[in-house]
Amino acid sequence: MDGQVTIKDIARQLNLSLSTVSRALRNAPDVNPETRQAVMELAASLSYTPSRLALSLKQRQTRTIGVIVPNLDNVLSTMIRGIDEAALESGYTVMVCQSNESYGRELANTKRLLESLVDGVLVSVSSETKIFDHLQEILKRKLPMVQFDRSSSELKAPIVRVDNVLGGFQATEHLIQQGYRRIAILAGPKNLGIGKKRTKGYLDAHKGAKRKVDRELIVHCDFSQESGYWTTLDLLSMKKRPDAIFAISDRIAIGAMLAIREKGLQMPNDIGLVGFNNEPTVQLVTPAVSSVEMPSFELGKLACKLLIEKMQKHGVIPEDHEEILKTRLFIRPSSLREATGVIRP
Amino acid sequence: MDGQVTIKDIARQLNLSLSTVSRALRNAPDVNPETRQAVMELAASLSYTPSRLALSLKQRQTRTIGVIVPNLDNVLSTMIRGIDEAALESGYTVMVCQSNESYGRELANTKRLLESLVDGVLVSVSSETKIFDHLQEILKRKLPMVQFDRSSSELKAPIVRVDNVLGGFQATEHLIQQGYRRIAILAGPKNLGIGKKRTKGYLDAHKGAKRKVDRELIVHCDFSQESGYWTTLDLLSMKKRPDAIFAISDRIAIGAMLAIREKGLQMPNDIGLVGFNNEPTVQLVTPAVSSVEMPSFELGKLACKLLIEKMQKHGVIPEDHEEILKTRLFIRPSSLREATGVIRP
């Protein structure tokens, strides 16, 4: 701002050249210890702060990472904490842009990031984004990019995500073991990769237990609590209603819970319920809801580390690289029928 | 990055000077319409992106706002959405730094913001921050600053916040009207302004209803659910236990709820409960918990607008300026005794 202190000021006051002051400040050789001492002291007393701006302009790198996310829910903000931590450790700064699930916003944000000359981009693509021009533009400029959590196969960039098949498998296997027979899945938006993967886990678990799957029990909805509620009401009024529900997000699961409650059904006896994400809320409702946890913090941190590696060793990480983290099931009363619980072989 | 397209490239290809290209691009006068046209077209086809870096360096302003927050919980991320919206509308970019409630982190973040030469700072000070040197440093450099939500009187910067006295009043008045006699308040950390204000509202409400307050019912705790739980257990084992609890945050309220449940007491009959923030969770627990809502999004937006105004008309907003938004009480079963409910005059 106004009265920025620059190396010029220091140089003038000490009768030195800019070069010498610059060298002194960044501990370069070729400078007398006494001179360095003097420079350092004056710098401190003037509370000199180097201009990252000038530096960035000069070396054509900003040491800034752009993060594009659809919103800032619980899971994502945990991931961002992980990202931030990894960035800090390597001296990078993070700029978060949330698109609020809007394509227009995501567009504006991408433009801002490009203008700000970030050194790399971490992106978790919004579930409603179907046009990828702006993200392709980033790739076209050879900006290092890594996808995390949500991803699109249209983007040729490495991805760090959770093993969604495993998550779906864990939830479903558990329900099967608890003796549930007609397990429905609230699978999220139809074309979303994350939903397909978790559904595959659901199918795998059935196959593993040699159970047939009634295709009517695979239903789609969006990620809102509302949608979970209405879809579950539909499910529960089927002639042969499901006796368990696996929702691919806790928000959906909460909606399902409300519908179950409204129908006067009891968990876990009449019906079982498992969610995904293990958000704090599911522990507080009654009964507490089982949920598959993903290591959000670690995921963010890993994604950021991968990006930094990609930025530094330019081009050594293949664009189809995938880093996959394991999920973990937390079992709670909503799906725990102690009486009928089957012990694993 | 690598192959940044600059006005130099455009100038060379069109046999123009840098000056002309620059003028053409930013619609300045003194340039032939045809020339401008040509420049514009070439710029588009090269997908030229101006370097905000160079621009910022030149005009000594980055059009970036730094935001310092203790974490990214529900309330804060809503505020940040508001901040982001206001910033976007005025062409500013937001850089969020979360301190994770740690002083060291907050220090590092402040340093980064100063280095990045943000044009202004929005700060919501961490509840555990007791040293303000780093924030004072921002003020010393005459960087425009606005506090939002949480504030400290040690910082001479305008503040946008919610009317906490009103919030405390609304919650307490409601409990009194519902016929509760011994209303306790979980008032948060002892020295936090926010807690004091809400406590004042609590006292005012009693005074308004000509009720005495038992000082033993004003108890302190920190902002965690844990702390709410343990403190409530203490409260409930008093010889003359309270018959209602007002918790100054929903997290605390949830803790209180768990303690109440554990003691086998029923809400709202045996005991009433009101929280603060109206987070989604409180609607989902059983019984749903009443809560005072603050307009988080608007608060963030307003704070950002104020900051932008402060940045533009330099120094016209007095440092003790306060902008105060109203709270609103949401009444739910946890405190609604229909039988004894008193109708307001």
Added chain:
DNA sequence: ATCATGACCGATAACGTTACCGGCAAGGTT
């Protein structure tokens, strides 16, 4: 005395952009 060596320092250009000034031609005014 001469030379090479090393320690220390300064001048300059560059990163991409714009603000400021000056120049030049075409046309209009006295």
Added chain:
DNA sequence: AACCTTGCCGGTAACGTTATCGGTCATGAT
């Protein structure tokens, strides 16, 4: 014919920093 406008354009410096090169001196070796 001499003058002033006006429209258009180019040159230069500057923002704060560092990389590169070159310079000056004292020291020790020859």
